[in-house]
Amino acid sequence: MSPKTLYDKIWDAHLAHEAEDGTCLLYIDRHLVHEVTSPQAFEGLRMAGRDVRAPDKTIAVPDHNVPTTLDRANAATMTEDSRIQVEALDKNAKEFGIHYYPVSDVRQGIVHIVGPEQGWTLPGMTVVCGDSHTATHGAFGALAHGIGTSEVEHVLATQTLIQRKGKNMKVEITGKLRPGVTAKDITLSVIGETGTAGGTGYVIEYCGEAIRDLSMEGRMTVCNMAIEGGARAGLIAPDEKTFEYCMGRPHAPKGAQWEAAMAWWKTLYSDDDAHWDKVVTLKGEDIAPVVTWGTSPEDVLPITANVPAASDFTGGKVDAAQRSLDYMGLTPGTPLSEVEIDTVFIGSCTNGRIEDLRAAAAILKGKKVKEGLRAMIVPGSGLVRAQAEEEGLADIFKEAGFEWRLAGCSMCLAMNPDQLSPGERCAATSNRNFEGRQGRGGRTHLMSPAMAAAAAVTGKLTDVREMM
Ligand SMILES: CC(C)[C@H](C(=O)O)[C@@H](O)C(=O)O
Numbered sequence: 001m002s003p004k005t006l007y008d009k010i011w012d013a014h015l016a017h018e019a020e021d022g023t024c025l026l027y028i029d030r031h032l033v034h035e036v037t038s039p040q041a042f043e044g045l046r047m048a049g050r051d052v053r054a055p056d057k058t059i060a061v062p063d064h065n066v067p068t069t070l071d072r073a074n075a076a077t078m079t080e081d082s083r084i085q086v087e088a089l090d091k092n093a094k095e096f097g098i099h100y101y102p103v104s105d106v107r108q109g110i111v112h113i114v115g116p117e118q119g120w121t122l123p124g125m126t127v128v129c130g131d132s133h134t135a136t137h138g139a140f141g142a143l144a145h146g147i148g149t150s151e152v153e154h155v156l157a158t159q160t161l162i163q164r165k166g167k168n169m170k171v172e173i174t175g176k177l178r179p180g181v182t183a184k185d186i187t188l189s190v191i192g193e194t195g196t197a198g199g200t201g202y203v204i205e206y207c208g209e210a211i212r213d214l215s216m217e218g219r220m221t222v223c224n225m226a227i228e229g230g231a232r233a234g235l236i237a238p239d240e241k242t243f244e245y246c247m248g249r250p251h252a253p254k255g256a257q258w259e260a261a262m263a264w265w266k267t268l269y270s271d272d273d274a275h276w277d278k279v280v281t282l283k284g285e286d287i288a289p290v291v292t293w294g295t296s297p298e299d300v301l302p303i304t305a306n307v308p309a310a311s312d313f314t315g316g317k318v319d320a321a322q323r324s325l326d327y328m329g330l331t332p333g334t335p336l337s338e339v340e341i342d343t344v345f346i347g348s349c350t351n352g353r354i355e356d357l358r359a360a361a362a363i364l365k366g367k368k369v370k371e372g373l374r375a376m377i378v379p380g381s382g383l384v385r386a387q388a389e390e391e392g393l394a395d396i397f398k399e400a401g402f403e404w405r406l407a408g409c410s411m412c413l414a415m416n417p418d419q420l421s422p423g424e425r426c427a428a429t430s431n432r433n434f435e436g437r438q439g440r441g442g443r444t445h446l447m448s449p450a451m452a453a454a455a456a457v458t459g460k461l462t463d464v465r466e467m468m
Pocket residue numbers: 036037064130131132133146413
């Protein structure tokens with residue numbers, strides 16, 4: 001048998017049909033659904049008089065539009081558009097009989113946090129969601145594709161997805177990370193290296209000692225941003241940490257089924273001689289705590305660097321850099337550590353898990369948020385929130401002056417009341433810094449939770465190593 005990559009193995013195990021022109025039909029194990037990309041899909045089923053083909057494999061949760069304030073049960077806290085989307089999901093979940101975590105359920109949260117937490121996401125699966133950050137689930141060694149609304153309808157109706165096979169890309173992070181460097185710094189640094197188009201047409205497998213050393217939560221952070229590097233999906237081969245994370249979760253297999261699953265999961269790695277179409281290698285010890293300075297996730301620099309000038313770039317990037325600098329209101333040559341911020345957002349499917357909150361709390365313990373600064377922590381799920389309260393993290397945040405919110409996408413994107421005003425500048429742990437992403441005219445600097453916490457204290461982009 002010819003050697004295969006992990007991607008090849010999962011692909012082959014789910015291939016239901018391959019047409020002569022290479023168009024394939026993949027069987028889908030899990031379909032995660034949120035309120036933004038599903039209303040028309042359910043409407044399509046209704047019009048065609050069809051059911052959801054596999055309701056037991058379909059899981060829905062509202063996350064993008066939901067307010068994160070304590071009064072959110074009051075419908076008046078939502079805009080009309082938001083309310084319509086959330087109510088449509090409530091109705092569709094009930095009518096079509098799929099698994100559902102409504103806003104009132106403690107398990108509600110960001111779909112990419114809820115899936116793994118509840119044991120819906122497991123190694124070797126195909127996972128889809130009408131959302132680009134579905135790549136997150138690849139941390140389990142699952143092939144996880146973000147899909148569009150028409151594909152959501154197709155999966156709801158058939159439990160299959162039409163796809164063409166992507167190419168194989170290996171991103172290896174060798175050696176150890178230095179103190180203060182996290183999974184977020186890895187994933188941003190990779191995009192800094194490859195650019196936002198570097199992964200186009202590929203499925204990335206992240207490997208190497210620094211990746212193996214990450215917890216499951218860190219691995220989710222890395223895979224979450226595969227899409228920002230242009231890739232179709234990101235993957236990490238499952239290992240003992242993966243199995244341990246999955247064991248005992250509500251929807252993970254039990255008993256003999258667990259044993260059978262493990263037999264398959266243990267075959268999920270890339271064979272030694274597997275063919276890679278592209279290889280990128282970074283040394284773990286070369287990765288610094290980084291921040292973004294521009295309006296693309298590839299605009300990334302170590303916190304010790306200065307704001308670049310457009311003339312530092314070549315080709316099409318010169319104009320793009322100038323536009324970014326103008327939008328971001330930054331002057332070339334300014335040390336990044338002197339850039340003042342007025343808002344801090346810690347949360348999102350990239351960094352809204354318990355370890356992210358622990359990392360932020362470790363910096364914030366006994367400290368105060370800089371006066372005049374707005375700072376919020378938004379746990380990725382109700383269960384993350386409950387755990388953070390139990391561990392005393394919530395008290396640390398509140399004492400420091402952070403708002404302690406309910407779960408949702410929140411200020412990661414401007415679809416709910418948590419938004420930046422024009423000109424406001426935010427240290428954010430999310431994954432996109434596009435123009436207007438956090439609100440019209442808002443300026444976003446992406447970074448790790450520890451770096452965002454440090455920025456909250458000083459009111460400037462800050463090298464977390466100075467506070468460790
Ligand atoms: C709203 C949704 C479709 C979108 C996505 O696909 O990623 C959002 O989650 C985002 O992060 O921009």
